[in-house]
Amino acid sequence: MYRQVKRFVLVPISLAMILLLSGYWNRNELNELSIVLAMGIDKADDLYEVSFQVVNPNQMSRKQSSERTPTFVFSVRADSISEAVRKNGGHVVAEIVYVPSANFIPG
Numbered sequence: 001m002y003r004q005v006k007r008f009v010l011v012p013i014s015l016a017m018i019l020l021l022s023g024y025w026n027r028n029e030l031n032e033l034s035i036v037l038a039m040g041i042d043k044a045d046d047l048y049e050v051s052f053q054v055v056n057p058n059q060m061s062r063k064q065s066s067e068r069t070p071t072f073v074f075s076v077r078a079d080s081i082s083e084a085v086r087k088n089g090g091h092v093v094a095e096i097v098y099v100p101s102a103n104f105i106p107g
Contacts, residue, residue: 031057034055034095034096035055036054036097036098037103038104038105039098041081041106044077048077048084049076049077050084051074051075051076052073052074052076052088054071054073054092055071056072076088076091
């Protein structure tokens with residue numbers, strides 16, 4: 001009797017642990033990310049021009065040999081730096097990730 005109760009309790013708990021602990025629920029594939037390697041800030045007139053150097057993961061594939069560089073640069077002009085950082089989402093389709101070791105170049 002005690003064995004049946006123990007089995008009745010342990011089996012559902014074991015199955016729940018296997019299901020909950022076995023996967024990555026919030027994983028991001030590398031090709032779904034845009035990693036910012038460098039960011040430069042210039043002040044022109046009354047606007048800030050913020051330039052971003054972003055990795056293109058599709059160009060970094062070992063299977064493809066390409067003469068293009070695996071990075072691209074784009075610039076955004078805005079009234080403030082934070083507004084320029086918010087507006088940069090229109091230039092890339094993937095989620096933007098700012099790397100802590102990225103270069104920051106004030107101008």
